Amino acid sequence: MALLKNKYVIGIMWILATLLLVASFLLISTGYFNTKEISLLTSQCYENSGEVIIEIHNNLTSEYSFKCK
Structure with missing residues (x-):
């Protein structure tokens, strides 16, 4: 509990x-x-x-390549 009372630790946690x-x-x-x-x-x-050709490279950020033929 003494660790949480340290102002530097609390500041770093907020950051x-x-x-x-x-x-x-x-x-x-x-x-x-x-x-x-x-x-x-x-x-x-x-x-x-x-005709849409789309390739999703990253589902988390929806990074993609797109082509329309």
Whole structure:
């Protein structure tokens, strides 16, 4: 319990918690916007009578390659 009373330890814990929160937010928002972009590209490809070829490289961040033939 004496370790938690140390101001430096508490400060480091707050910094780590904040960094974890920021990293989580960035990861979630990147995945969200990539998903929106894939939807937009797919609908535009279908409007032009194209065939969608999409390859998801990372499910967590929705990193992808897109082709419309």
